Amino acid sequence: GENVEQHPSTLSVQEGDSAVIKCTYSDSASNYFPWYKQELGKGPQLIIDIRSNVGEKKDQRIAVTLNKTAKHFSLHITETQPEDSAVYFCAASKGGSYIPTFGRGTSLIVHP
Amino acid sequence: EAGVTQFPSHSVIEKGQTVTLRCDPISGHDNLYWYRRVMGKEIKFLLHFVKESKQDESGMPNNRFLAERTGGTYSTLKVQPAELEDSGVYFCASSLSYEQYFGPGTRLTVT
Numbered sequence: 001g002e003n004v005e006q007h008p009s010t011l012s013v014q015e016g017d018s019a020v021i022k023c024t025y026s027d028s029a030s031n032y033f034p035w036y037k038q039e040l041g042k043g044p045q046l047i048i049d050i051r052s053n054v055g056e057k058k059d060q061r062i063a064v065t066l067n068k069t070a071k072h073f074s075l076h077i078t079e080t081q082p083e084d085s086a087v088y089f090c091a092a093s094k095g096g097s098y099i100p101t102f103g104r105g106t107s108l109i110v111h112p
Numbered sequence: 113e114a115g116v117t118q119f120p121s122h123s124v125i126e127k128g129q130t131v132t133l134r135c136d137p138i139s140g141h142d143n144l145y146w147y148r149r150v151m152g153k154e155i156k157f158l159l160h161f162v163k164e165s166k167q168d169e170s171g172m173p174n175n176r177f178l179a180e181r182t183g184g185t186y187s188t189l190k191v192q193p194a195e196l197e198d199s200g201v202y203f204c205a206s207s208l209s210y211e212q213y214f215g216p217g218t219r220l221t222v223t
Contacts, residue, residue: 004154032210043116043203043214044155089155097168098210099145102155 002027004092006103014111019077021106023090026071030092033066033073034100038087048075080110114138116215118204124221130192133218137186137206144187145212146179150200158202161187194222 003026013019025033031052036044050057050064050073057064061080066073073092077084087107091100117136125131137144146158158177159169163184172179176195181187191198199222205212 034211036214041216043205043216045214046211049211093210097160098207098212099157099160099168100212101157104152104154 002030002092002101004090004101004103006090006106008106009104010107010109012109012111013080015080015082017080019080019084019108019110021075021088021090021108023073023075023092023103024071025073025092025101027092027094028068028071030094030101032093032095032098033064034091034093035064035075036089036091036102038089038105040086044089077108080108082110082112084108085110116204116206116213118202118215118218120218121216122219122221124223125194126223127196128193130190131194131220133189133191133202133204133220135187135189135204135206135215137204138213141206141208141213142184143207143209143212144181145205145207146187146189147203147205148200149203149217150197155203158189191220194220196222198222 006023034049037047038044061078063076087105089105090103093100119134144161149155157171160167161181178190201217203217205214
């Protein structure tokens, strides 16, 4: 089955800096890669996703990149703000059921 | 539009007891999923309903776990009897297609 590795487990940055979270996956058939943000006391919320026919996608301060050959995908957050502090999960899935396999999560701390 | 809701938010039970978790999906979402996250680890898939039918229950750890979805609306996940390793946060999610919406989770502690 699919295996998703996520790094780092903890990331501490100063407000205004950029943050990068990296994931790798094992199943070359995976074609949908969502990223979730989980704030304290809440469930994971989808913040951005990318499909395997696209190399990069941006939405305001966040962007995702995908390298299918290397089976790597990354989340980039620019101009970080304290409200970006949360646990971020990457995931990989494939068509049909689209049931995601998650990474272990990255705790992002943005210091004011 | 109301989101996915889960009840209770927390549950503390003793080993050997029974607990039932409930999930109310977003109205109209045929797909309902259960996941579990043990502290510090990844969120793991448990099972997937399409309406009232179990589409995939490959993630259910053992027969102490029983999930139902009455009439294709809300779902329950029963753990009987609970063991220490069942502790974790149980999430429910619902979807129309590939984008899943998660509930806030139920934190289960088995002592």
